[in-house]
Amino acid sequence: MGETGGNASEPRGPARPLPAEEAPFDAIGLARSLLRGIRSGALATLDSDGTPFASLVTIATDADGTPLMLLSRLSAHTRNLLTNPRCSLLFAQTGKGDPLAHPRLTVVGRATQTMEMRARERFLARHPKAKLYADFPDFGFFALDPEAGHLNGGFAKAATLTREQLLLDLTGAEAVVAGERGAVEHMNADHADALALYAAGSGAEAGLPWRLTGLDPEGMDLMANERTARVVYPERVSDMGALRKSLVAMAARARASDAQG
Structure with a gap:
């Protein structure tokens, strides 16, 4: 399933995702749709010893599509980000049937705390219940500055995206x-x-x-x-x-x- 076509007698290597501009589908449009539409995802951070640590977070986006999160400093993922901002965020669309048949997008970059009022407004508009704890002293808004994206749009649909292609x-x-x-x-x-x-x-x-x-x-x-x-x-x-x-x-x-x- 993950191999390229060719002569059956010849060795075949793993298929590589195409750059978004070369993909035979609207990779940029699909990626931006996932960015805007998914309200929670898996945040992967690095522990102090380099161990990967994944957790579930709620997500909104800034006007240009920059992912926004409201995180507590009591959480392990927040402590990790404050030490090392490198991270990735998985946006996965759910639905009936095989979960791997639905599109998903991984965005990699660096997440740092933001004091921008627009980040607060857009996050709370997307997650109104978060108003109950948004002003607790241990909570803060974080913005993930993307460096690249990896899109899997379903079977045989994969593409890589640059920062400029992810953001508006x-x-x-x-x-x-x-x-x-x-x-x-x-x-x-x-x-x-x-x-x-x-x-x-x-x-x-x-x-x-x-x-x-x-x-x-x-x-x-x-x-x-x-x-x-x-x-x-x-x-x-x-x-x-x-x-x-x-x-x-x-x-x-x-x-x-x-x-x-």
Whole structure:
């Protein structure tokens, strides 16, 4: 299963994942979807003697896709990171059947504590129950600065990604980042019907109380009953005016599609 094709009489070596830009599928799109959509994953750190240590953590993302975590200094993985920030984080999609048939992404890099208010806001929007302990003195927010990624999209779908391919370039879209929180609050308060249309249009389950947890120049993140949906705009937006036009057009198309169906 893990070998390359060739003459049966010749020795065959293990298949190597292709760079994302050479993969015969949308490796970058799938990787970014996993980054945005998975709310918990396996964090691997290094003990002081170099022993690998894996644990389960909850995850959110910054506007550019940087993984965010809320960690307690009482936990072994946090003590490890404070000594050696090198780590990896596994984002795995679950579902029915063989777990290895579902896509997963491993991101390697360095995780350090961040005091950025946006990191706090985006994490708590994704994990509202964490507000109960986020301000405890032993807790802090950590950001994993990616160095590379390894994507397994299922059988015969593997690719490697660079930092630039994992993260979204925010250059020229600073206004969207700055206006995110206000837009999120407005959409949740006044446009729940549109959020439901966006979720259904992305293939997510209809009829759930979808709410917006974050948005960026490429798309928006929705959540309902612990389920997530990533909605990608038809094209990148760079300012709030373009964002509003895109959302209105998306809602209109979704309503028209429903009417025809």
